[in-house]
Amino acid sequence: MNDDTWKVPEIAVAVDLAVLTVLADSLQIMLVERGIEPYLGTQALPGGFLSSVDESLDAAAERELTEETGLDPVGLHLEQLHTYGAPDRDPRQRVVTVCYLAFVPGLPPPVAGGDARSAAWVPTKTALHPGTELAFDHKKIIGDAVERTRSKIEYTTLAAAFCGPEFTVTDLRRVYEIVWDEKLDPRNFHRKVTGVENFLVATGTQTTRQGGRPAALYRRGPARLLHPPMLRPAAPKPDASQTS
């Protein structure tokens, strides 16, 4: 470092998106097919390099989200997940990618939005399956995204971000059940979420449905933290230590 000839390494900075939704009884992630080398034709997370040296990371993430999904980032949940920068993750040059995590409601408008590349929802179980090939280290990123999501809905109200603007308690419970892959008792769940102040705001209206009593509709309230948290059912307790 005290060598006068040492120069700051110049590195390409990219932004990748892990866009998750709950759809068709599974947690799904948006993947695109790569149109260029490397990994041409392989599925990958949407993303790209900063458009200029003046673009902020958050702005780049929002831009990519709009380009790939056609969604308006306003009101969507978008947070940094992690930054990945292994020296060999891209064979062309050194790339550091800042990955963002986004939660969008099921069935967002036309999925294959503005950009020409074919975007698709893929169940995370499929994406994480050992047989699935993904570009770069994207499989690891997806694993991190799913784990972050699972714990995030424990102590925040973000599960509601997977629902539309109006939703029922059952809609919300299904989000938890699908993300955690656990059955929850409808009655206890109802008591819990309706008891958290400022989480759910009743609209007064009800669903029209086929079969079954109509459910009350709610909107998201201003609460962002669940206090106390909604804990995942404890692991079967095989006895071993909970490492990790």
Added chain:
Amino acid sequence: MNDDTWKVPEIAVAVDLAVLTVLADSLQIMLVERGIEPYLGTQALPGGFLSSVDESLDAAAERELTEETGLDPVGLHLEQLHTYGAPDRDPRQRVVTVCYLAFVPGLPPPVAGGDARSAAWVPTKTALHPGTELAFDHKKIIGDAVERTRSKIEYTTLAAAFCGPEFTVTDLRRVYEIVWDEKLDPRNFHRKVTGVENFLVATGTQTTRQGGRPAALYRRGPARLLHPPMLRPAAPKPDASQTS
């Protein structure tokens, strides 16, 4: 983006460290005095650019930690905090900095370690005080680091990372009290932490102290998650919404 003359922006990637410890009844952060422009003479987080295009982010963080503190990163807790990349955060050129959060036990060896720059522990309250001037956006980073630390010890066993290899239940409780700035009941705290499996492993030995009954000494067990979590005492509940 479809302009053939467009080039990938080359950006300088840095790694900064938020090294926290519990010392003298306060949560303190390691700061160094900058030896070069910009912000010459101002206190800043330790950190620096990647040493080469082949250095991984984690390796750079560990290298900086060793250079600045003389600590062996093996066994220390080091995790990514966030990546900061506002276009104007460094007047020289575009810099994206990946910030890491480290927890070290109180009174680590000689603090001003290998590197010549004067490193010092500064209470986070002082660092965050409105009157304090820090380099770049480091005040915001410290705020994020403190908040992450506060919530991290709720649901992980990481509070023990602030203690030495052997510690008492009271040592651990003081960590919680100092980080949260809340008094905790010694009896309930004792019951809680000794009841979590694989959190504390009794060594069988006891402290020799001046005044008061000797306390049993423990080491960290293999558990990494607190299940159920140790919740901060609920805010006095002024009634308002918890807008995070």
Added chain:
DNA sequence: CCACTTTATCGTCAATTTGACGAGAATCGT
């Protein structure tokens, strides 16, 4: 050696929260 102080640890008990269910309410299809 004996109060007296200090700190650690164990125990108790009521209040709260959770988990497991029963049962009624409200709708649809037949």
Added chain:
DNA sequence: ACGATTCTCGTCAAATTGACGATAAAGTGG
């Protein structure tokens, strides 16, 4: 009208938490 379905409220025992009494084991100063 009847059964199937789904939402919602209620009950009750078990587990957890919060508040606090009491004892144990040290040091200190007479």
